[in-house]
Amino acid sequence: MNNFELLMQGFGTALSFVNLAVAIGGGILGLFVGAMPGLGAVTGVALLLPMTFKMNPTTAIIFLCGVYFGNMYGGAYSAILLNIPGDSPAVMTAMDGFPLSKKGKAGKALFTANASSFIGGVFGIITLTIFGPMLAKVGLKFGPAEVTALILLALTSIGWLLGDDPIKGIVASALGILISTIGLDMMAGGLPRYTFGSVSLMGGISFIPLVIGMFGMTQVMELMTSKQSDSLVTGRRLTLRESFLDRKDIKRIGMPVLKGSVLGNFIGFLPGAGGTTASFLAYVFEKKTNKKGDQMGKGMIEGVAVSESANNAAAVGAFIPLLCLGIPGSATAVVLLGGLMMWGLQPGPLLFLEQSDFVWGLIGSMYIGNLACIVVGLVMIPFLMSILRIPRGIMAPIIVTICIVGSYSIKNNLFDVWFMIGAGIVAYILKKHDYPIPPILLAFVLAPRFEQSIRRAFTISHGSPLIFFQKPISAFLLGLTLIFILAPVVMKIAAKAKNRKGAVM
C-alpha cells in the first residue's frame, strides 16, 4: 500500500467514535492547560498520562497528541493576553502578541496565532505523511557537531537580536546558560555541579518556576506600577467577527507563515531541537528578512504568525524522529516516548512496518485533532478575551495565585515557589535596566542540549575542533552564526563611516 492508502486506513481508525472523541477532548483540555500560564505541554501531557492507563495504545496516543496540539495553540493565549508564555515555544509569540494586545488588537493577534498554528500544524502533518521517512534520514545526519552548531546559531543570535543593547543581550544569554549548569552533570556520571551543597538544587533549576517568575511575577509587578486604567485592556467587548483578519492582514502573514512552517518543520524533526529553537530561529529569520523587521517586537502580526506556525510545525516534526527512530524531538516527545514504551510499543523504523495501524491512525488523528483545535480555539477567542476585562484588582491576585500554585504543582514542593518569587524579583530589576529576559530563558532551555552535543562532539573527535568544520552542515551553520555575530558590527561600522563621510562633505 502507498502512503495515501495507508493514510485513508488511518482516517478509518481515527474517525471511530472513541478516537474522535478523545482527539477533540484532548485538544480542548490542551487548550485550557496551554492557556494556563506556566503549565505548558510537557506538564500537561505528563500529568494526563495516568488518565490513559485504561485506554488502548492508539486511543491513548491520540488523546495525548490532542493535548499536545491543544497546548501549542493554548500557549499563545496567555502569551498574547497576559505576556506569560504558556510554554517555552510561546516566548517568541509574546514578543509581538502582547504589544498587539496592548494596542487593543488582541483579537487579531489570537486569530493570527490560531490560523498560523493550524497552517503550520497541517504543513507539518502533510510533510510527515509524504516525506516522513525521507526527512528522518536527513535528520539522522545531524550528529553532535551539527546539533552544537545549530544551537550555537540560536544562542548567539538571541543576544544580538533581542533588546536595544546587544552587550546586555549577550550577558543575559550567558547568564541563562550558567543557571542551566546548576544540578547534576549527567555526562560526568551524575556529579553535583554548582549546587552549593543544596539538595533542592541537585535536580537543577526547573524551567516552569523560572518562566512563571520571570514572566508572571514580573507582569504583576509591572501591572501594579502601571498608571494605566484598572483592567489590562479596556474598551468594547470583542466579538469573533472583529478578530477576523482582513485581506491586507492575510497578505501580511502569508509569507511569514510559510517561512515559519518550512523552517519549523525542518528544525522540529531534528533530534533535540524542538519548538523553542524553531520559533526562535523562525522569528529571527523573519526579523532579518522582513522589510519592517525593525518594528518586530513592537506589535507586528508577522511576529505572531511566524513563531506560531514554526512551533506547531515543529511539534509535528518532533514526531518524525520519535516514530521513525525512537529519538524524541522535544521534551513533550520524551513523555510520549515513555507512554509508547509503557503500552508495549517500541518506537523505531520497525514501528511503521509492524504497527502501521497505530502509526497511520495517529497521523490521521493529527489532521482531525488540528482541525478540532482551530475550531475550538477560534470559538474561544471572545471567551478568553473576557480575561482582559477583569479589573486589575482581581487580575493581580489571580495571576499571583496561578504563579504560586503552578510552580508548586511541578514537583509538589515549596522550594520551586520560593525560586519563582526570586526569579520574578531578579527579572523585574534586570528588565528595568534594559537586560532582555527572553534570551535568559531560551539559553536556559537550549543549554543542556548544547553542552551535551559539544562535549560529545569533542569526545568523538578526540578533542579536535576540526569536527565542526569538516562536516558540511555544521560548517554551514557555523558560517551562519559568524554572519549573525558580525553583521550588526559591520553594519554599525559602515553606518559610522557613512556618517563621517557625510560630515566631511
Added chain:
Amino acid sequence: MEIVIAVLNIIIAVTWIFLGVTQYGFWSGGKPQGGFVPIIFAILVLVFTLVIVFRLMRKTIPVYPIKINWDAATPVFSAIGGVVLILLFGIAPAVFLFNFGWMRFISKYSLKRSIFVSLIFTLFVYAVFRLWLRVPFPIGIVMELL
C-alpha cells in the same frame, strides 16, 4: 543600581570560573570536562560585564539612593505571605484567604465582592489542580492540628 547588577554578574562569573577550574575541570584526556561550558560562558559574562562597567564609568551618572518601589514590591510581599498561608492552612484555604485579603485590603473591594470572587476562584483552582490535574494539596500546620 546598574553598577550593583554589574557587580553581582561579576561575582557570579568569578564563582562559576573558580568552581569550574578547581572542582569540575575544564579539559582532561583530550575531552571537555564538567567545567568546560560553564567556564566559557562565565568568561563571556565577565568580559561583557566589564565592558558595561567601562561604559558606565565613561558616563557621568547622578547617584541616587536605592529606593524600594512599594507598588512593585506588593506582589512580592503578597506572594511571600501566600506561601506562609499555604504552610499554615494548606493550599485551598490559603488561596481563598490570599485572594480575599488582596481584594479586600489592597484593591479595596466590598466585602461581598471580595468573598464571592475569592470563593469562585478557589473552587476553580481546586477543580483544576486538585481534581483534574491531581496535584496533592498539603493541608498545612493549623489544619493538621485541628
